[in-house]
Amino acid sequence: MKDEDKKAEALSRRALLEEHRPERIHARLGQAPRSQRVSDFVLGAIDGCVTTFAIVAGAFGAGFSESVVLVMGFANLMADGFSMAVSNYEAVSVEREQADAAARTEGEHIALVPEGEREEIRQIFQRKGFHGPVLGEIVATITANRQLWIETMLAEEYGISRATRRPLGSAMITFIAFIGVGAIPLLPYLFPPLSLTEQFYSSSALAACTFLAIGLCKGLVFSQRAWLAGLKTLVFGSGAAVLALAVGFFLRGFIA
Template identity: 25%
Template sequence: MSLAVAGEEHEESGGRLKAIIFGGLDGILTSFAIIAGAHGANLGPVPMLALGISNVLADALSMGAGEFLSSRSYNSYVLKEREREMWELKNHPEGEIAEMVQLFVARGMSRVDAEVVIERMAKYEEFFVDIMMKEELSLPVPSEEDTLESLKDGIAMFLAFALFGMLPLACYILAGMLAPSLDVTSLFSVACVATAISLFALGAFKARFHDKRYLYAGVETVLLGGACAAVSYFVGRAVSQFAGFEQLEFVIQYEQQPTVL
């Protein structure tokens, strides 16, 4: 008799959604915060672009490497915990079995049934240790493929940060090339519009894997980005005004000093 296995449909394209969303948002906000802060501080386009491009690339590499290294460190920690659990099972099996029985009883299973189930599973040490890791410690055991997945997550984080982070800068440069007559304020406005569109698209993309509320997610992401950019702009403006005041005061005092021949 053949048994039909029901096929299950899953959304596999959202597997690296966290890295893409987090990296993309951080990239856009980082580059646009630099543009907003530089504009508020009255810096020219060249220093603004130099700071923006260098910071986006450096931060993208840092974020990608951090994602990979943190995942690898976590997997190493889990595997060390598994080795400890395996040692305890080999040297003190009664205690480990009793802990699992108590855990299953606490979750609603009768003690008799729990003892039967745990005793049967304990015959298969590798399988039983993996069950203990998940049920007792809430630490699913990583496989060899998880290391490759960690590397893919790091690459996805790097690419998302770099690509999305370059969008405001690219629009700023492109607007200046296509319309050389535009002043700095107009170029900043173009960057604002491009950033808002990018943030909305990223928020809507996130909603595809969540609650399908595309408009709400897009507007929410734009408001978050706008708040971050506003803080950067006003801080840059305040620092520029303070620095300009101090410099002006120094020049006045210097000019008032008598010249000694």
């Protein structure tokens, strides 16, 4: 191992040790769970850019004018953006309703059959490798606090995280990302001096940079390999565009 690598590893270890000091851990665990707004933004941004550039590619393949591209593109932005926002709103609402229903069910079970629910806790932690007095203490501690008891059952039995999203907030983030990012491939068509071919290639370059940027941001936020995440998003987005372009060229002969 090179000296530079050893120094980098030592610095990384010191940073990790600093982050795992008792007071740092206490402060971190006391914070609210990480917001899911990033996933809402990525969802809207990728879909907005993909669908809009798919329209651009399909229209170019079919030989449509720039005015047709703009009308179809902005109409798609508003209609599909609103549709996606509503869909995300409903999806998040269902998640919250399911979590609330599961919490009510567990609360009723604890009230009606506490010994049965206590046995569930015991078996859950027994499967995690706890036995004897330690297992008994864990069960006693959890079941002594009704809210903790319910939250533990939700996490262990239903797989429901305490990180929740607000339906309206998720819908707004998705809509804004869809509109804002989805409009990028249409920007070259707002400059009439460019030819249709120049507009399409400019739009392609902007879309490719956008896909790459979204993937890079996603990778950085979720501690993934940024360039790999960026390339994956670029490939997926480009694949949709190629399909739209092929369909446009194929149908061109039927509408010419």
